[in-house]
Amino acid sequence: MDIPAPRRWRIADHADLAWRQWDGEYVFHHALANDTHRLSDAAGRVLLQLARCGEKDAESLALACELPVSDVEVILSEIAKLDFVA
Amino acid sequence: MTLKLGDLPREELCRRLARGLTLTTGPFRFRLQSRQAGVAEGLATLYADFPVLEDTDFRDFHVRVDRVRGPRRWFRPQVNFWFDGYAPFTPLPADHAFALLEWGMNWCIASHAHHYLLLHAAVVERRERTVILPGDPGAGKSTLTAALALSGWRLLSDELTIVDRDDGLIVPLVRPVSLKNRSIDIIRAFDARAVLGVAAHDTHKGTVSHLRPPAASVARMAEKGRAAHIVFPRWKAGASTRLSHHSKADAFMHAANHAFNYSLLGRLGFELNAALIDACDCWDFEYSQLDEALGAFEELVA
Amino acid sequence: MKLACAALLAALREPAAMAGFDANTWDRVVRQAAAAGVLGRLGALARETGIDEALPAPVWRHMQALLTLAGQQKRAVRWELVQLSRTLANLAGPVLLLKGAAYAAADLPPAAGRLFADIDLLVPKSQIDAAEAALMLDGWNSSHHDAYDQRYYRKWMHELPPMMHIRRQTVLDLHHNILPETARIRVDPAPMLAASRTLPEFPRFSIPTREDQVLHSATHLFHEGEWQHGLRDLVDLDAMLRAYAHDPAFLDHLIGRAEGLGLGRPLFYGMRHAERLFATPLPQGLLDRCPDRSGPLQTAVMDRLFHAAFATAHESCRTPLSGVAAWILYLRSHWLRMPPHLLVPHLMRKSWGRHVGKTSAGGERGTENDV
Numbered sequence: 001m002d003i004p005a006p007r008r009w010r011i012a013d014h015a016d017l018a019w020r021q022w023d024g025e026y027v028f029h030h031a032l033a034n035d036t037h038r039l040s041d042a043a044g045r046v047l048l049q050l051a052r053c054g055e056k057d058a059e060s061l062a063l064a065c066e067l068p069v070s071d072v073e074v075i076l077s078e079i080a081k082l083d084f085v086a
Numbered sequence: 087m088t089l090k091l092g093d094l095p096r097e098e099l100c101r102r103l104a105r106g107l108t109l110t111t112g113p114f115r116f117r118l119q120s121r122q123a124g125v126a127e128g129l130a131t132l133y134a135d136f137p138v139l140e141d142t143d144f145r146d147f148h149v150r151v152d153r154v155r156g157p158r159r160w161f162r163p164q165v166n167f168w169f170d171g172y173a174p175f176t177p178l179p180a181d182h183a184f185a186l187l188e189w190g191m192n193w194c195i196a197s198h199a200h201h202y203l204l205l206h207a208a209v210v211e212r213r214e215r216t217v218i219l220p221g222d223p224g225a226g227k228s229t230l231t232a233a234l235a236l237s238g239w240r241l242l243s244d245e246l247t248i249v250d251r252d253d254g255l256i257v258p259l260v261r262p263v264s265l266k267n268r269s270i271d272i273i274r275a276f277d278a279r280a281v282l283g284v285a286a287h288d289t290h291k292g293t294v295s296h297l298r299p300p301a302a303s304v305a306r307m308a309e310k311g312r313a314a315h316i317v318f319p320r321w322k323a324g325a326s327t328r329l330s331h332h333s334k335a336d337a338f339m340h341a342a343n344h345a346f347n348y349s350l351l352g353r354l355g356f357e358l359n360a361a362l363i364d365a366c367d368c369w370d371f372e373y374s375q376l377d378e379a380l381g382a383f384e385e386l387v388a
Numbered sequence: 389m390k391l392a393c394a395a396l397l398a399a400l401r402e403p404a405a406m407a408g409f410d411a412n413t414w415d416r417v418v419r420q421a422a423a424a425g426v427l428g429r430l431g432a433l434a435r436e437t438g439i440d441e442a443l444p445a446p447v448w449r450h451m452q453a454l455l456t457l458a459g460q461q462k463r464a465v466r467w468e469l470v471q472l473s474r475t476l477a478n479l480a481g482p483v484l485l486l487k488g489a490a491y492a493a494a495d496l497p498p499a500a501g502r503l504f505a506d507i508d509l510l511v512p513k514s515q516i517d518a519a520e521a522a523l524m525l526d527g528w529n530s531s532h533h534d535a536y537d538q539r540y541y542r543k544w545m546h547e548l549p550p551m552m553h554i555r556r557q558t559v560l561d562l563h564h565n566i567l568p569e570t571a572r573i574r575v576d577p578a579p580m581l582a583a584s585r586t587l588p589e590f591p592r593f594s595i596p597t598r599e600d601q602v603l604h605s606a607t608h609l610f611h612e613g614e615w616q617h618g619l620r621d622l623v624d625l626d627a628m629l630r631a632y633a634h635d636p637a638f639l640d641h642l643i644g645r646a647e648g649l650g651l652g653r654p655l656f657y658g659m660r661h662a663e664r665l666f667a668t669p670l671p672q673g674l675l676d677r678c679p680d681r682s683g684p685l686q687t688a689v690m691d692r693l694f695h696a697a698f699a700t701a702h703e704s705c706r707t708p709l710s711g712v713a714a715w716i717l718y719l720r721s722h723w724l725r726m727p728p729h730l731l732v733p734h735l736m737r738k739s740w741g742r743h744v745g746k747t748s749a750g751g752e753r754g755t756e757n758d759v
Contacts, residue, residue, distance in 0.1 A: 032463065143412075144414045170423065200452075
């Protein structure tokens with residue numbers, strides 16, 4: 001049986017992200033959309049992983065961030081709505 | 087010796103004001119024009135220590151507060167505020183003329199001075215530590231700011247915290263502190279020497295009056311401050327004085343959401359705001375007794 | 389133009405002149421430039437020529453503020469194009485980006501320091517309904533709900549009522565021609581659409597050729613009624629003519645294209661006034677080659693009117709003629725847009741609206757009714 005390849009995620013084109021982290025809380029700035037968002041520790045770490053590694057699927061991200069895959073999948077779909085990832 | 091507004095005899099003040107009087111407030115020069123007695127009165131009471139400049143200088147903003155044309159010029163007279171011939175507001179009753187001038191000057195800065203990051207917060211300084219006070223309406227920020235100014239703290243601003251984009255320092259404005267409703271009585275009771283302007287009643291903010299800024303603060307209007315603390319004050323009846331930590335990320339978002347031009351500055355706004363949060367300890371501050379509050383603030387910068 | 393504006397014009401013509409301005413001059417020039425919508429451009433010119441270091445600090449701060457705003461708008465239009473590329477993905481035919489948004493998106497000569505408010509798009513008339521539908525599906529709402537205004541726009545104008553995005557609050561003007569249906573000059577938008585070039589970064593969108601950019605700007609300026617930005621629009625024209633005329637063939641193509649599109653008259657006025665106010669370096673005899681140029685009497689009359697109107701932006705520049713001139717030109721632009729029997733009822737309705745106390749949207753100068 002052919003199992004479809006897992007979806008690979010990356011930072012959205014043109015996103016140009018900047019961030020800061022204080023005490024486990026993140027703020028991110030998406031320069032092109034000019035949006036600023038506050039993200040939880042988990043979401044921030046996922047986003048940073050993508051920023052460092054280019055492209056990854058949910059499972060590798062979960063491994064790298066030491067988070068359950070299900071959490072990572074929820075995080076990814078939420079931050080996709082913010083145009084941070086694609 | 088620089089000419090100060092208080093050096094001008096009242097007649098001379100009125101004459102210059104009718105033609106156009108140039109005042110310096112922090113980095114800005116305003117050319118003020120008005121024939122309204124209330125405006126002259128307010129300026130004489132509250133801006134006596136401010137430097138007056140020549141007409142040949144460059145002015146950042148040309149503003150005018152005068153009676154409107156037409157029937158409302160005489161019957162239940164109204165005044166309006168003009169910025170270089172453009173009126174951004176609807177007219178107000180003539181006895182709100184001075185308050186209108188203050189609001190108008192704030193509008194000029196908030197709408198145009200995008201060289202700076204403009205936060206909606208009060209800012210004071212003591213012992214080289216500059217403290218920013220973002221305030222939600224009704225939280226008692228203005229009362230606290232006025233009390234601090236009357237207790238030896240340097241006043242930088244009561245409403246507009248100006249962050250310089252080149253060095254991240256806070257730029258003073260030192261204009262009169264705007265007080266509303268009960269705050270006016272509280273401050274009068276707090277310090278009998280407090281100089282307050284004539285109150286304007288039934289404005290859209292209730293009764294409004296202004297506190298004259300300390301001469302020492304005015305004298306130092308060219309000295310920028312280095313931010314060390316961000317304090318979110320909250321007056322609560324019967325509360326004991328309490329300082330507790332406030333999340334930095336939350337403080338960042340609050341400042342960004344309440345700033346006048348955070349979005350306009352794009353990535354620069356983000357970086358300037360972030361640098362501020364990096365440099366400051368962030369606090370929640372609850373109080374009910376003004377004296378105790380001042381004590382807590384002294385300890386903060388000890 | 390009056391002496392009062394001489395310094396501003398000198399600065400636009402020759403940025404190095406700014407180094408010699410005293411405080412008194414700056415006090416006037418900054419206000420005039422801000423009112424006319426060209427303060428950002430002065431800032432860009434100052435930066436380009438290295439004069440910014442010699443400017444008084446408060447003056448440079450005001451210019452920087454505008455450069456910041458312009459930079460922000462440039463970023464915003466690019467984000468809009470990302471979104472609109474998805475929204476209009478299935479639309480047939482080219483989607484042309486015009487004026488301020490085009491300058492910003494493609495970094496054209498007028499872009500530096502320039503503010504604009506709306507995004508102007510032009511699509512073939514056959515696509516206008518599909519385009520509007522796609523936009524509405526994606527959160528763009530029509531801003532004019534008044535039935536009269538809707539009818540005015542849809543029946544007689546070359547554009548739909550402005551649309552605003554519900555979340556992003558951006559405003560978009562969808563055109564199907566550069567002049568209204570009812571205009572005395574009939575312009576066919578098809579050649580402009582056909583000749584347009586896609587934007588490499590946003591392939592869904594095209595911009596007009598350089599010649600068409602100049603013609604569109606001149607036509608817009610000399611047919612429109614809003615003179616608050618007359619000077620700014622002439623500055624745009626000057627910027628394009630200067631930059632594009634480096635290519636020796638450009639001016640020949642421009643004349644030929646004007647003839648082909650029937651836009652010789654506005655081009656003539658455009659080049660004439662740019663040359664007079666900004667000393668745009670145009671070759672000897674170029675204006676004489678302009679098709680459909682006005683005769684000597686009409687030229688003289690229009691000169692006075694346009695000149696005075698260009699100065700309407702700021703109180704200090706206005707002559708006794710300016711207000712009247714602006715009014716005459718407002719009438720003229722409506723005359724050019726609509727046949728007489730349609731004109732009078734429309735104009736009367738607009739001024740009634742003013743008396744009933746409808747206020748304009750306020751907001752910052754320099755961005756009202758901007759394109």
